[in-house]
Amino acid sequence: MASPSFGPPPDAVAWESSLGTLRLWLAAVGPREHPDWLRDAAAVLQLRTRDPRGWRNIDLHTGSAERTRHTPYYPLDQVDEHHLNHHLELVTPHEAAALLTYQCAEYGNLARIPSGDGRPGLLDELHTAARTVLARFGPSAEFATNEELLGEEFPGSQGPVGDGERCRRSFAVSCFGHPDAQRNGYLMDVGVLAASETEVGVFWNYFID
Template identity: 50%
Template sequence: MLERGPGPSPAAERQEWQQALVTLGCQLAAVGPRQHEDWLVDAAAVLQFRTRDPRGWLLDAHTRWPERTRHSPYYPFDRLEPHHLDQHLELLTHETAVELTALHWAATPYGGFEPPGASDPERRRRLESGARTLLARFGPDAEYATNAEDLSGGTEAHWYRDGFSLSCFAGVDAQRDGLISDFGILAVSDTEVGAFWNFLID
């Protein structure tokens, strides 16, 4: 009989990953298979909610929005096509992706952005640990992208004030409902594409 090697069991790994979503306060998460060399094609499918999590880790609640109807099937997004994503995404290093993913906690309704755990080092540690857990699923060679712009200065102190802007993906219906801004991360491996998004409400 084969013995399991060191490391968490699949069930424990799944539970840890799901807890990371909760810790980060991620309002919308979706994962789908990567099936094309150009991963923007698969990212568009994920953001259009045309895929399912290949591992079955993602709870339906993370992709189910009551406002999604046949008139607005991709709510809270418009129908995002690969060419649109190509023009409005910025590639990230792994460490910057961790920093931005940890920032998700601040992108809560009616809130603004500030460094994760700025006044609470322990909370910062938890958020960064959650971000690393979330992104570890996509492996050491993953690629990352975001709709945040002007990140050439990195994520040093006050980067979010000095040069942080967003190319928002929220659709017309969502904007009409008060979702005035959105902020997300794409994580891409050889086999999977994940989208993790939050929204600010007017």
């Protein structure tokens, strides 16, 4: 069923292509097994799940030497259900797509794209990809972020994110990073979560100095 906000849900090919455009550090989906989907989100962030559809997920820290039995989901740490409950904010579908767009533009792994983030039209490409990825979760999906939105409008009423919604241009973040990651230059982590009746997805980026 098509999402009224994002259009029809993607197939595996469109999903993988959109993830390639977004260049996320972490993009993972797991099953939703509890009425309170934060329990399932914690499992996804703790890398304890597999994609229910067998589609591509991304974890650029796979095989990292920093991942030990003491830091099994490095560079994240504070991702238990209780912490998520106190440090996530629900957002609208429009806000979720806009947030994911800007997070990927500013903190995603765009260094792997030859022309970098200065390529004309990149923001539009990212926004289209974000909408495609989030459409997977259907018309009744819920979305959340660890950013604290401050009630302004997104810039550029003619841009890809539209207008009349809250803005993240001035914002605070409740980071989930491990202290070791912070010492290694991971100064901030930021992401969007999505939950349908059957699946929970997390889409995460890092500001690295």
